[in-house]
Amino acid sequence: MxxxxxxxxxxxxxxxxxxxxxxxxxxxxxxxxxxxxxxxxxxxxxxxxxxxxxxxxxxxxxxxxxxxxxxxxxxxxxxxxxxxxxxxxxxxxxxxxxxxxxxxxxxxxxxxxxxxxxxxxxxxxxxxxxxxxxxxxxPSSFASSLNRVGISYKVAYAVNIALRYIPDVRSEVQNIINAQEARGVAFKRGDAPLFKRLKNYIVILLPLIISSLDRVEVISNAMDLRGFGRYDKRTWYSRRTxxxxxxxxxxxxxxxxxxxxxxxxxxxxxxxxxx
Structure with a gap:
């Protein structure tokens, strides 16, 4: 990242x-x-x-x-x-x-x-x-390029957000793993059998989904406050010829x-x- x-x-x-x-x-x-x-x-x-x-x-x-x-x-x-x-x-x-x-x-x-x-x-x-x-x-350059070839800027911006938050989701997964390991859940080789470790990864899903939904709500509120989607067109700071x-x-x-x-x-x- x-x-x-x-x-x-x-x-x-x-x-x-x-x-x-x-x-x-x-x-x-x-x-x-x-x-x-x-x-x-x-x-x-x-x-x-x-x-x-x-x-x-x-x-x-x-x-x-x-x-x-x-x-x-x-x-x-x-x-x-x-x-x-x-x-x-x-x-x-x-x-x-x-x-x-x-x-x-x-x-x-x-x-x-x-x-x-x-x-x-x-x-x-x-x-x-x-x-x-x-x-x-x-991500910003790619989103503006998609908009230039005819794709709606709303879709282009969604792609931009997805590319930007992939590393954040990865970091969140690592944070959840660290928190679960502090509670004694085994994820590393040698701490538990392979099947047990794979089963423990299911524990990550629920907090990851909850944190992702919270992040979606925060982003959605911020975009609404800035009037995103009000106009049919928008300008791009990173667009180039x-x-x-x-x-x-x-x-x-x-x-x-x-x-x-x-x-x-x-x-x-x-x-x-x-x-």
Missing amino acids: TKTGSLYIEGDSIFHRLDGSIKFLLLICWTIFVFMFLDIRIFGIVLIVGLIMLKMSKLPKKAVLPLFVFMIVFTLINAIYILVITPTFGSKLAGHYTVLLHFGPYKLTLETLFYTLTLSCKYICMLPVTLIFIFTTH LKRLDFIFLGLIVLLLIGGIVLRNTVFKGFWYPI
Whole structure:
């Protein structure tokens, strides 16, 4: 969390200089491009490009690395679910049936294992651009950019508030955990079994919901006192004009989307499996 009370990290990279609406369009089109395909060759190239972009953003490793670890753990859990629940789904897509593991009625195929790897790469490909958007976009700048492209300023301001208060909610969760630990509730490894610790986290929900509702009421009253929503339009202190760099990236985004549609309909039409 920075001094602005948001996840925004100050910097002077090429992505920090981009307008918030351009980065939002980049995130949307990047997501559409990735979900068009089910080909690990495409995902390998996309991941390399994404990591290069993440390097260009000059974000500190201590902010990026934990989210990478979380994403890898998530993909591993998702992969295990796929292998357990649908062990032959990849064979249906590939048109081949190569049994890798046979245990009673359970049959795991090599095609499903490769499909799981492909799907995991797809999820990881989303992370670099998402991190760039989150950590290089100031909430106020992003809200004004959304309003400029036609989104109601009320919706834009709601997004602004959501981005600003994510760190506050995280801090509130830590405060509640500290308070519960002072009362003898176990949250750390070694203090209680895993299932018991997971069950204890439920204790956090009620005070977190109550504190969040209190915060919502305070913000709502403050906005009402300032006449928020009275007029159809409003001005923005942080709004700036689009620059040459913004238009260059806008052109690259359009090319990315068009190129993805062409490749999807001509070359990479479905699940790729090396025979």
